[in-house]
Amino acid sequence: MKRFAFLFAAAVVATSPIAVPAIAAPTTDYAVGAQYDTTHVYVPQDQFDTFVASFVATFGGTTSKQGEFQVTPTKSLTKSQLVLTPAGTVSVFGFKTPIPVPFGDERTGYLVTDLDAAVKSARSHGAVRRLETFPDPIGRDSVIQWPGGVNMQLYWHTAKPSYAPLQAVPENRVYLTADAADSFLKGWTGFAHAKVIADDKAADGSEIGEPGKTIRRVALTSGYGKMVVYVSDGQLPWPYGRDMTGYAVSDLSATLTKASAAGVETLVAPYTTGKRQTVIVRFPGGYIAEIHSDKVG
Template sequence: MRKLQTLGLAAAMAFGIAMAAPSASYAKAADTGSVKQNTFAVGPQYDTTHVYVAPEDFDKFTDSFVATFGGHKSQQGVFQVTPTPSQTMSQLVFTPAGTISVFGFKTPIPYPFGQERTGYLVSDMDGAMQSAKAHGADVIVDTFPDPIGRDAVISWPGGVHMQLYWHTKAPNYDALETVPENRVYVSPLRANALIKSWVAFSHGKIVSDNHSAPGVEIGRPNDTFRRVRLTSLYGNMTVLVTDGRLPYPYGHEMTGYEVKDLDETLKKARAAGVSVLAQPVTSDQRASAIVQFPGGYIAEIHAAAK
């Protein structure tokens, strides 16, 4: 029994969620507002960005992330979190601006783990997988069991890899203060297919579709590009449609975190050893910057423009 509980905690931490009291059913969690229940989403507070760092950088990274955004960390451990043999340090970091799952592999990372950018909790694994495939997703790692649920890795048009996971008992997390955005860079050839597939699967909507967004947002102030903002019960997604000619560090940031005060957040970040790779710019009524945390994780941070 103790071994099973340990494995269960390992799987839970690996796929972006810790074991918690099941105070709400999946059906209730998924049937929120005007979103149809068969979206299979549970809520953005259960969605995590997957961050892979070297074991020696693990604590420095998680400490700097909490120092920047606030929040707290789950218990750290070393587990097998993939369907084939491996060992990784694993920990969740909960912040008001979003949750991350952190991995520090002590063994070679089995393919294709490390390529998935996010983990999304779903209310019905079979239903979600059937819907994803029906809406154009490829199955990279077919559904596999863990002691407290099931997991899979899928890919959307444009090569957007993500993990879907399900647990037998629904957890109960507080809502986020701000919902992060999944920042996806794709080519003009695959953008429409990605947007169509994701909106249909998530039962989301297009918030904006700007074909002449200011290029300063991607480090090219003399150009324009297409920027599409999407939202659903899975959270927010920003699709950046480019020719791929991106100056560093643009394209490396997987997630954008919304904060109340960008200057204050960057001050906290610098004090925690975070580097500012792209200085703040103002566009689309937001001020944004790109930073790199100890261990290499690159993220965008933004706030409403003053």
């Protein structure tokens, strides 16, 4: 009897389907392209035109028609204009009224193919909504926050825009402490389908104004463009951490000459790190940015 029971059990195992662990389906990539991803620049409305002129003088490019709009779900009014340059695009806002929360905290705006689905995906990867999706004059928007307080806008246009590809894709520069870095990187790579290009856990802290210290620098790329994440003790000297975007140019010296002539102030003098020469500048209106060239000289 025992032998029969053993053979029966063996036969059941041999003929039963083998259990296969479930594999999560890959999430959809909602990115459209780096030329549609903009740094949000808030400037005093009386310095709006001066900033736009200085940015175009520095990087070249064109602008959209300037207008005045309510771009928030609550009552407000801002000057608004898009500046499209070969080195990156900025959305400029010069509010004529107080700025409603949470606007002014978002660092970038990313165009997506499906806003509701993209927001749902971001939330599933650890982001939270700063406010619920709302309509604007040309589409729909949502503002989300990732671990570490990284705020960004996701948006969708009613009429599909068409912009030329960038000559150089800018870097979204994110500064975090170790408390949030891994959670942010896990969430962003999952949502954005981002690839880690380099993860240097012993980078020179002088790159972010902390000489003598070791930091972690993670470089990523995705359909939303480039990103560099600096992980440090957070004890950053000014202006580091205020620079949201890094712009790549072919000739840093020539770019700085044009920038200076347009009223742009150099905050951190050019210095070399690795194969890159880099500088931090402040445009009229207060916008702080990093500019770099991979060709030293």
